[in-house]
Amino acid sequence: MSESKKDRLKRLARNDQFISGIYNYCDRWCERCTLRNKCFSFAMDSDLRTENSPHNDPNNEEFWDGIHESFALAFELLQESAEKWGVDLNSDPDPKREKRERRRDRQTERDPLLKNSMAYAKAVDAWMDERKTLFGEKARQTEREIEMELPGHDPLPEVIALHEAVEVIRWYQYFLYPKISRAMSGLLDDERDMMDDVFGSAKIALIALERSIGAWQTLGRLLQQSDDVLELQIQLTKIKTELERRIPAARDFKRPGFDD
Ligand code: SF4
Known part of the structure; x- marks a missing residue:
């Protein structure tokens, strides 16, 4: 996992042009959305897509490498947030x-x-x-x-x-x-x-x-x-x-x- 990609996403997350939670109650039709420039989810997806742009073919191994990399990045960021908020991800479920x-x-x-x-x-x-x-x-x-x-x-x-x-x-x-x-x-x-x-x-x-x-x-x-x-x-x-x-x-x- 390249450090730079994680840092770039963190920088994006701090950008105050985004409206908090805008992607929670939209219709996910990003292609037609007039508020894409205010959406962190769209910016993050675009960033990941750009990184993997030649890898959009599910029949290509690089596509799955890209998915795996995105998942690893998401998990890494989740762990950092959990630590920050004092949440133990390994605790037994209630x-x-x-x-x-x-x-x-x-x-x-x-x-x-x-x-x-x-x-x-x-x-x-x-x-x-x-x-x-x-x-x-x-x-x-x-x-x-x-x-x-x-x-x-x-x-x-x-x-x-x-x-x-x-x-x-x-x-x-x-x-x-x-x-x-x-x-x-x-x-x-x-x-x-x-x-x-x-x-x-x-x-x-x-x-x-x-x-x-x-x-x-x-x-x-x-x-x-x-x-x-x-x-x-x-x-x-x-x-x-x-x-x-x-x-x-x-x-x-x-x-x-x-x-x-
Ligand atoms: S760009 Fe963001 S707010 Fe707009 S449809 Fe896509 S996910 Fe929803």
Whole structure:
């Protein structure tokens, strides 16, 4: 492990351009994030990516060397922080706490809200698979329209909107479950200092739900499948309503950076 990489990350961590905790309740869509320059997580990832930039291929041994090196660096920094805060990383786990956590995890997994979130994610896969032909037809129709150069008709904005809707649906499809799970699991935790995490996780899940519902609306309209997407929109709306019912304060939570 080169000393310089560790020092560089420590220097980054001290940089006050970053907003503390901004990455905790974002949607992890860094490519589209307008606050990348204020995010330590992004800067750290970029730094590690730059170091390993030729090693982005999982079939390449150097890729795994890079992962191993990143893990070793993270562990080293964790050990230093633990020493600083007087935390013994080698102490035996508290059996009572472990039992409590296992019970909480089981309870969270059985939660209908979580089951519905996973059911939605799977339903999206099925929906997209069943409509591969429809997407193919739409692409061919657009190609024909472009070739025909019809006066006063530009098919490109529609194609872009369609692509955008699919991207949004796909991005949030599997994002919802872990965020809702985190919020629900925090609700069951006895420690009150978890409440910010509950609110923040629920809030970004609500945002993802609303964006997904909107994206389905666009997709349904452009593919002339509005009735067909209704079932998925209803699924999402039910999840959203239930999440709001269980965590009404989530809406008012101010996510660092995004809601300031
Ligand atoms: S705050 Fe923005 S840049 Fe940072 S992890 Fe979240 S999406 Fe990515």
